[in-house]
Amino acid sequence: METQIRWRKALVISLLFHSIVLIGVGWMTARLFTATEPPEQYLELELAAEAENPGPTADGNPAPEPAAVQDRPVIAAETKPTPAPVRRAPAVVEETAAAAGRSEESSEPGGNASAAGSEESSAAGSGNGSTGKSGQGGVIPPSILSRVEPAYPEPDRQAGREGTVVLKIQILANGRPGSITVHNSSGFALLDEAAVAAVRQWQFIPARERETGQAITCYTTMPVVFRLKV
Incomplete structure (x- = not known):
């Protein structure tokens, strides 16, 4: 036992x-x-030139001929409740030379909702450490394929609130936006949310390796300007 x-x-x-x-x-x-x-590679690029001119702006007027600038801010077009003497034509698009990561835009009154990203083929964006058509470290920069203009939030329009939102956008290899974060706030939550909601519906041509043509994920920054017409 x-x-x-x-x-x-x-x-x-x-x-x-x-x-x-x-x-x-x-x-x-x-x-x-x-x-x-392998860890995800962080690559930040400026948007390249768009192949076609943009469609009608948010107030229904055709967009003017683009100037040779690197970026065009999104400018939401709305009319203030109390009109003031007209200083500029309502269809004039406010243009800036805002580069990636900067939030400086023109403060003159505009009247359209348009998007940052160049529209002149000779104004291809530059990457870190390189410029122009010479490429961005062997990478072809992304560009905008289709866009949805932001809607001006009614409470902010009624209150006469204006501001500029700078977004940091992840552009995936399939051309869709990935993460979208507010890099610099306009100071008004509804304006920030309207900018993010509009860009989330965009379609991009993704960045590509210049030698292999392989689509890659990258990041870019873009200003969205909300201005009321006067």
């Missing part, structure tokens, strides 16, 4: 030992043969 008990104890100990060994070997094997995913 005592011998049987000893054999059972020895058998249980042996099973536990072999189980621990097998679990340890399996864990080590999984670590050795599991492919380590």
